[in-house]
Amino acid sequence: MTTNQQNGRPEQSDRHREMHGDAHGDEQVREAAVEAALGKLDLTAKVALLAGADMWSLPADESIGLGRLVMSDGPAGVRGENWTPDDPSVSVPSPTALAASWNPELAHRTGQLLAQEARRKGAHVVLAPTVNLHRSPRGGRHFEAYSEDPLLTGEIGAAFVSGVQSGGVGTTPKHFVANDSETDRFTVDVRADERTLRELYLAPFEAIVRKASPWGLMAAYNKVNGEFMTEHQELNNGVLRGEWGFDGVLVSDWTGARDTVRDALAGMDVAMPGPATVYGEHLVRAVRDGRVPEETVDELARRVLRLAARVGLLADAPAAVPAEALPAPIDGEALAREVAAAGMVLLANDGVLPLPAGLGSVALIGAAAQEARIGGGGSAQVFPTHVVSPLAGLRAALPPTTALAHAVGADPNVHLRPLAARVEARFLGRDGAELGTTTLPDGAARWIGQLPDRLSFADLAAVEVSGSLQPGRTGTHRVGIRGVGRFVLEADGAVLFDDIVPVEGEDPAAAFLNPPERVFELELAGTAPVTLTLRHVLPEGSGFAGFGLVSFTLGHGEPVGTADELLDEAVAVAAAADVAVVVVATTEEVESEGVDRASLALPGRQDELVARVAAVNPRTVVVVNAGAPVLMPWREQVAAVLLGWFPGQEAGSALADVLTGAREPGGRLPTTWPVAEVDAPVWGVEPVDGRLTYEEGLFIGYRAWQRRDGVAPAYWFGHGLGYTDWAYEGLELRLLAPVAGDDPWAPVVEALVRIRNTGARAGREVVQLYLSPDGSDTTRPGTALAGFATVTAAPGERAEARIQLPLRAFQTWGADGWTDRPGNYRVRAGRSVADLPIGVVLEVPLQG
Numbered sequence: 001m002t003t004n005q006q007n008g009r010p011e012q013s014d015r016h017r018e019m020h021g022d023a024h025g026d027e028q029v030r031e032a033a034v035e036a037a038l039g040k041l042d043l044t045a046k047v048a049l050l051a052g053a054d055m056w057s058l059p060a061d062e063s064i065g066l067g068r069l070v071m072s073d074g075p076a077g078v079r080g081e082n083w084t085p086d087d088p089s090v091s092v093p094s095p096t097a098l099a100a101s102w103n104p105e106l107a108h109r110t111g112q113l114l115a116q117e118a119r120r121k122g123a124h125v126v127l128a129p130t131v132n133l134h135r136s137p138r139g140g141r142h143f144e145a146y147s148e149d150p151l152l153t154g155e156i157g158a159a160f161v162s163g164v165q166s167g168g169v170g171t172t173p174k175h176f177v178a179n180d181s182e183t184d185r186f187t188v189d190v191r192a193d194e195r196t197l198r199e200l201y202l203a204p205f206e207a208i209v210r211k212a213s214p215w216g217l218m219a220a221y222n223k224v225n226g227e228f229m230t231e232h233q234e235l236n237n238g239v240l241r242g243e244w245g246f247d248g249v250l251v252s253d254w255t256g257a258r259d260t261v262r263d264a265l266a267g268m269d270v271a272m273p274g275p276a277t278v279y280g281e282h283l284v285r286a287v288r289d290g291r292v293p294e295e296t297v298d299e300l301a302r303r304v305l306r307l308a309a310r311v312g313l314l315a316d317a318p319a320a321v322p323a324e325a326l327p328a329p330i331d332g333e334a335l336a337r338e339v340a341a342a343g344m345v346l347l348a349n350d351g352v353l354p355l356p357a358g359l360g361s362v363a364l365i366g367a368a369a370q371e372a373r374i375g376g377g378g379s380a381q382v383f384p385t386h387v388v389s390p391l392a393g394l395r396a397a398l399p400p401t402t403a404l405a406h407a408v409g410a411d412p413n414v415h416l417r418p419l420a421a422r423v424e425a426r427f428l429g430r431d432g433a434e435l436g437t438t439t440l441p442d443g444a445a446r447w448i449g450q451l452p453d454r455l456s457f458a459d460l461a462a463v464e465v466s467g468s469l470q471p472g473r474t475g476t477h478r479v480g481i482r483g484v485g486r487f488v489l490e491a492d493g494a495v496l497f498d499d500i501v502p503v504e505g506e507d508p509a510a511a512f513l514n515p516p517e518r519v520f521e522l523e524l525a526g527t528a529p530v531t532l533t534l535r536h537v538l539p540e541g542s543g544f545a546g547f548g549l550v551s552f553t554l555g556h557g558e559p560v561g562t563a564d565e566l567l568d569e570a571v572a573v574a575a576a577a578d579v580a581v582v583v584v585a586t587t588e589e590v591e592s593e594g595v596d597r598a599s600l601a602l603p604g605r606q607d608e609l610v611a612r613v614a615a616v617n618p619r620t621v622v623v624v625n626a627g628a629p630v631l632m633p634w635r636e637q638v639a640a641v642l643l644g645w646f647p648g649q650e651a652g653s654a655l656a657d658v659l660t661g662a663r664e665p666g667g668r669l670p671t672t673w674p675v676a677e678v679d680a681p682v683w684g685v686e687p688v689d690g691r692l693t694y695e696e697g698l699f700i701g702y703r704a705w706q707r708r709d710g711v712a713p714a715y716w717f718g719h720g721l722g723y724t725d726w727a728y729e730g731l732e733l734r735l736l737a738p739v740a741g742d743d744p745w746a747p748v749v750e751a752l753v754r755i756r757n758t759g760a761r762a763g764r765e766v767v768q769l770y771l772s773p774d775g776s777d778t779t780r781p782g783t784a785l786a787g788f789a790t791v792t793a794a795p796g797e798r799a800e801a802r803i804q805l806p807l808r809a810f811q812t813w814g815a816d817g818w819t820d821r822p823g824n825y826r827v828r829a830g831r832s833v834a835d836l837p838i839g840v841v842l843e844v845p846l847q848g
Contacts (some may be wrong), residue, residue: 033315034309037065037315041063041301050269050300051277052274056070056071056450058270066308066315072118072126073382076092076093076375076380077089077380077382081450083448084440084447088382089117091384091387094375094646096670097344097647097648098343102670102788102790108163110335116332118164119168124313125311126172127172131208133204133701135682136682138598142671152788154206159212165321173209176205176229178197178220178229188222188692189690191694198818199813205217207745215311216249216307220256230252248303250303251269257278261292263278267299336650336654340645341657346722352579353723362394365406367413372625372647374651375646379593394581397657397662407574408570409569412603415517419556426466429461435455436453438452445465445551462535462536473558475524477556479554481518481552482516482553484502487535487552489520490534496522570613580614584610584624585624602630602631615637623644629674635714664723671717672702679713681696681705703783716834718832719834729838731751733751739844757793764792765791766831768829768836769785769787770786788803820846822846827842
């Protein structure tokens with residue numbers, strides 16, 4: 001039997017050491033070194049610290065012993081400075097998968113792995129985690145955030161931050177604040193009342209700042225109540241620093257800093273990227289003109305130097321985590337596999353899972369079964385050394401006596417995949433001369449801010465990639481260009497395209513996040529290799545906001561049958577198998593940074609595929625490969641539904657572990673999934689006249705669903721099945737002394753939940769605790785998550801979960817700030833917000 005306390009977080013003394021270093025004066029020594037370094041700098045040198053020297057780094061200053069500080073994207077893997085597949089990274093599951101584990105300890109270890117990856121990549125700060133909320137299911141970037149619930153988001157986020165920083169690497173929880181959708185994200189003005197901001201959208205940031213002391217934070221692009229977040233004095237200086245005590249660096253989202261004076265006065269420490277920024281000479285001039293006090297610049301520079309000291313880049317300043325205190329090396333592949341299985345949510349199961357031993361045959365169906373969708377689109381992408389597909393994973397896990405057949409069925413992909421061959425890239429100058437070459441593992445070419453061998457973007461006129469297409473079959477092949485600008489595409493010297501592909505849409509990042517595509521047919525009568533060459537001519541002064549950018553793909557697709565033929569083939573394969581496993585997926589066009597979702601429906605004919613397979617095989621298991629909610633009109637027609645999220649590079653191995661029962665599906669939903677789009681309580685993400693009003697206030701997610709009479713979701717927040725059953729047998733509560741105080745996270749109530757494993761195998765349960773006020777205040781959510789813990793037990797064994805409820809659970813925001821709310825509360829425990837079998841009414845005697 002296992003009992004977990006405090007939601008699985010490390011003990012307080014451990015967290016303090018991880019966040020602040022040892023307790024023997026290192027912090028005072030660091031601060032002294034920061035002040036000494038600051039005192040040696042003149043105005044120009046101080047200002048130089050406040051903006052990117054290039055795409056990913058802050059400049060070094062040898063005069064004070066300051067090293068170059070490198071930042072890297074990192075919610076699902078640390079990419080480093082090179083955005084290319086020839087510099088691979090460990091790809092961990094999407095943040096929604098991590099949150100679905102409801103396991104802060106696992107989030108902590110994931111953070112430690114990413115710190116290890118950052119050190120390997122030469123990065124000092126990871127631009128993660130994303131802790132915006134799932135306000136509407138249409139949010140295109142929800143796969144990169146955690147949950148619709150602020151408490152779950154804050155717990156997982158704080159554990160992740162403490163894990164990364166225990167590895168001596170900084171973090172920047174983002175995007176502060178209210179970047180909860182992507183439409184017009186650069187300019188949208190989010191309108192929300194202060195209570196909504198405090199109790200929902202600011203809440204996870206506050207929890208992370210107070211519990212994990214992040215060394216950085218990233219400001220969002222958007223406005224909040226009329227002010228851009230990089231310029232928001234009230235939220236940045238007043239709330240973040242004044243109330244919460246944040247002493248780290250506030251960095252702009254890339255290109256998000258707009259105004260020299262307003263950004264500086266609002267405490268925007270770092271404007272990224274560089275070299276062209278609103279700081280530099282502009283800020284020097286603003287100080288000399290009297291528009292910005294030099295003391296303000298001192299404060300900005302002081303925080304940058306403090307960050308450098310913490311990560312070990314400032315002379316005479318001990319790093320916050322010395323080398324001898326770093327965590328033990330972590331097996332990245334093993335942890336990625338563990339996280340993927342721990343986050344998989346078994347939504348429905350009639351007993352078909354786990355797959356029984358001795359199966360004669362399994363049909364594995366779907367395009368994503370052969371080529372796993374491991375992550376969402378945009379800046380969270382990394383290039384792993386390998387990807388285990390569901391087909392490969394299941395083939396390795398099933399015994400040789402079990403036949404495994406695969407059929408595509410329905411391909412949801414809109415774009416061609418990169419040419420699957422080694423590709424040579426040539427960099428060409430203005431005179432056509434070759435500046436250098438490099439080799440890529442496939443047809444995807446991407447460099448941002450930095451070229452191989454430190455070639456200069458200023459000298460670059462064109463990039464040419466060339467690779468050999470080895471046809472697997474005769475017929476009509478498809479080759480394509482994905483990118484923006486002028487391209488020349490040739491096949492064995494014959495020109496297929498010579499023209500310009502224009503930018504689509506208004507998001508300037510679309511050129512590399514979600515560019516357009518041109519596809520051409522290539523009729524091949526044999527299987528002789530064909531040389532494909534794609535030349536991309538860069539426009540004069542190319543780049544994005546002052547830094548160089550090259551991003552395009554040479555794509556290829558083998559001949560395939562018609563859509564009807566693919567469906568018919570899959571149905572025939574499924575009908576002949578003992579069990580059919582259908583893997584359905586979203587695509588990069590559906591879930592990606594820079595665009596919100598137009599629909600929650602699975603792309604292509606995948607719904608039809610599932611329905612037809614289920615009609616011929618009653619033992620159909622559907623695996624949903626998506627980062628956020630999708631519609632499942634067939635959900636009651638199939639034997640089991642397993643949510644795999646975006647499972648990272650070990651996708652197939654983790655899926656096989658769960659399907660065969662080697663591991664239990666450990667996940668519980670971090671977000672409520674609707675039956676139909678019209679049912680979603682909050683749908684709109686499009687601004688009106690530049691404004692997006694959060695008119696629903698506190699009522700998003702399950703808080704809103706509870707108010708909808710006669711309309712239930714497909715699956716509630718917290719839902720998830722395992723491979724055993726549990727009985728909830730007892731709930732005891734006791735008040736802790738004192739029951740009020742200055743620390744909003746001080747525990748005031750402790751709950752003891754007793755459960756028993758009533759099934760036939762060992763299992764893990766996520767015990768969830770929800771709080772309901774007496775109902776007299778209708779402005780408050782009727783039920784809200786107040787705490788959780790995980791337990792394990794053998795068959796027939798009992799387990800106890802101790803969960804402490806903090807003061808903040810009994811507070812609301814009002815005109816006078818946070819106010820204690822004494823009175824009667826119903827505390828209930830169970831398996832989801834809609835499955836709470838035991839409850840106790842408790843009177844909480846707060847000050848009021």
